[in-house]
Amino acid sequence: MGEWGQRIRRLVLAAMIIALVVTSMSLTASPRVRVIRVSSWIASAVSPISFSLAWIGNKVGRGVSTLANLYAVEQENRILRAKLVRYNAMRLELSEVLADNGQLRSLLGLKQALGGWKLAPASVIARSPSTWFDTVVVDRGTSSGVRPGQAVIAPQGVVGRVVGASASTATVMLILDPRSGAGAIDARSQAAGVVSGANPVSGLLTFKLFSHRPNIDSGDAVVTSGYSQYYPKGLLIGQVTRVAKSQYGLTETATVRPSVDFNNLARVMIVLSHPGQAAVPPVFGGGRS
Amino acid sequence: MPASYRPLYWAIVFIFGLLVQTALLPQVFPAGYVPSVMVSLVVLLALYESPRRGLALGMLAGAMTDLLGGRLIGLNTATYGLLGYYVAKYQERFKHDQIFVPGLIGALSQLVVAIAQWMILNAVGYSLPWQVVATPLPYWILFGLLFTPAMGGILGIRPRVPSKSRRH
Numbered sequence: 001m002g003e004w005g006q007r008i009r010r011l012v013l014a015a016m017i018i019a020l021v022v023t024s025m026s027l028t029a030s031p032r033v034r035v036i037r038v039s040s041w042i043a044s045a046v047s048p049i050s051f052s053l054a055w056i057g058n059k060v061g062r063g064v065s066t067l068a069n070l071y072a073v074e075q076e077n078r079i080l081r082a083k084l085v086r087y088n089a090m091r092l093e094l095s096e097v098l099a100d101n102g103q104l105r106s107l108l109g110l111k112q113a114l115g116g117w118k119l120a121p122a123s124v125i126a127r128s129p130s131t132w133f134d135t136v137v138v139d140r141g142t143s144s145g146v147r148p149g150q151a152v153i154a155p156q157g158v159v160g161r162v163v164g165a166s167a168s169t170a171t172v173m174l175i176l177d178p179r180s181g182a183g184a185i186d187a188r189s190q191a192a193g194v195v196s197g198a199n200p201v202s203g204l205l206t207f208k209l210f211s212h213r214p215n216i217d218s219g220d221a222v223v224t225s226g227y228s229q230y231y232p233k234g235l236l237i238g239q240v241t242r243v244a245k246s247q248y249g250l251t252e253t254a255t256v257r258p259s260v261d262f263n264n265l266a267r268v269m270i271v272l273s274h275p276g277q278a279a280v281p282p283v284f285g286g287g288r289s
Numbered sequence: 290m291p292a293s294y295r296p297l298y299w300a301i302v303f304i305f306g307l308l309v310q311t312a313l314l315p316q317v318f319p320a321g322y323v324p325s326v327m328v329s330l331v332v333l334l335a336l337y338e339s340p341r342r343g344l345a346l347g348m349l350a351g352a353m354t355d356l357l358g359g360r361l362i363g364l365n366t367a368t369y370g371l372l373g374y375y376v377a378k379y380q381e382r383f384k385h386d387q388i389f390v391p392g393l394i395g396a397l398s399q400l401v402v403a404i405a406q407w408m409i410l411n412a413v414g415y416s417l418p419w420q421v422v423a424t425p426l427p428y429w430i431l432f433g434l435l436f437t438p439a440m441g442g443i444l445g446i447r448p449r450v451p452s453k454s455r456r457h
Contacts, residue, residue: 021363028362029413039359050312057316064317126311130358131323132410164359171359178415201321201424263319
């Protein structure tokens with residue numbers, strides 16, 4: 001009887017643990033501000049050590065990659081010399097284009113739009129401890145005006161959005177995350193859809209298009225549509241690399257290579273506020289949509 | 290006489306592991322390839338504990354990882370808990386040494402945990418392709434093989450009592 005009682009007690013305990021784990025997982029399957037706030041607090045508490053380790057890691061990583069690249073450098077040097085000749089010719093052409101660009105920018109009044117943007121620069125101090133989720137911790141928090149929902153950008157384009165913040169740190173869900181989801185349009189054809197993370201290893205994004213027969217091609221630039229509450233309109237997301245029909249052939253899905261190099265993401269800018277209907281400064285990929 | 294119960298020591302080791310995993314390793318490994326330091330630490334500690342303590346330390350490591358990640362809380366708690374339990378349960382079948390056994394179990398655990406978590410994630414609605422596991426797996430296994438015994442040496446983790454006197 002005693003042995004049976006103990007067995008039943010163990011079974012009940014195991015069932016309770018399983019139920020607790022399943023409930024917890026189902027409740028936190030999607031990012032929740034309150035839960036992420038707890039993780040932000042923890043990240044905030046350990047941020048001085050994280051920052052130091054990230055700095056050391058950065059130096060170590062650079063040292064390792066320098067050694068690894070030593071053999072490739074000579075070959076690369078030869079290729080670069082050949083390219084240099086071509087680039088010198090292109091430089092003359094480019095100076096002409098730059099002059100035209102400057103005129104166009106002033107014509108469009110984009111300089112004025114740039115003035116209305118309030119950005120907070122931040123450094124990445126840690127990444128998610130789990131391989132499956134693409135989040136990073138940055139060294140700016142609510143004391144700098146950072147709030148959940150704000151977009152995070154880099155000079156190359158969209159990085160992600162803030163999902164949780166403590167006083168001195170914030171958790172940013174990268175656009176690579178499977179649950180990111182950003183409203184996007186093809187800059188050329190204006191075909192609309194949703195971009196989300198598809199594969200953390202390849203670092204590619206999936207662009208699910210709303211239209212049955214969208215006009216979309218490889219090489220097209222994909223920018224934020226402005227339909228989502230998080231991202232301002234016109235931020236560069238990436239470039240289409242492949243277009244394919246979905247499983248049942250009803251919709252088309254494009255594969256997008258993000259414009260931001262997430263492996264070398266060290267500094268980002270958090271969009272604290274931006275003028276409602278203003279176009280995005282061209283340096284962030286705007287001016288095309 | 291059983292070895293002393295040291296949850297505070299485990300917690301300190303796991304905090305160190307989490308910091309290495311979130312701040313140091315992402316600077317060296319590309320995104321998606323960062324191996325799990327916590328898996329290696331759970332294996333190292335569970336190798337010299339009873340199954341009940343293995344379960345407890347695994348769950349502690351998992352809960353700390355889940356809390357810092359803030360997503361899908363329970364995924365790591367469950368998988369690391371089971372890992373700690375089974376490593377502690379079957380550790381007496383192996384002849385203990387400081388390099389090969391921790392290395393092999395560390396490598397095997399990286400494989401098992403990655404596949405188990407991938408299966409759970411797909412079951413709860415994250416449609417992650419198999420490539421996400423298959424591509425970085427060789428790097429994770431190699432990391433487990435080398436890092437686990439190295440960490441054991443650095444932290445000085447070794448049997449504290451003769452195995453016969455260990456409580457189950």
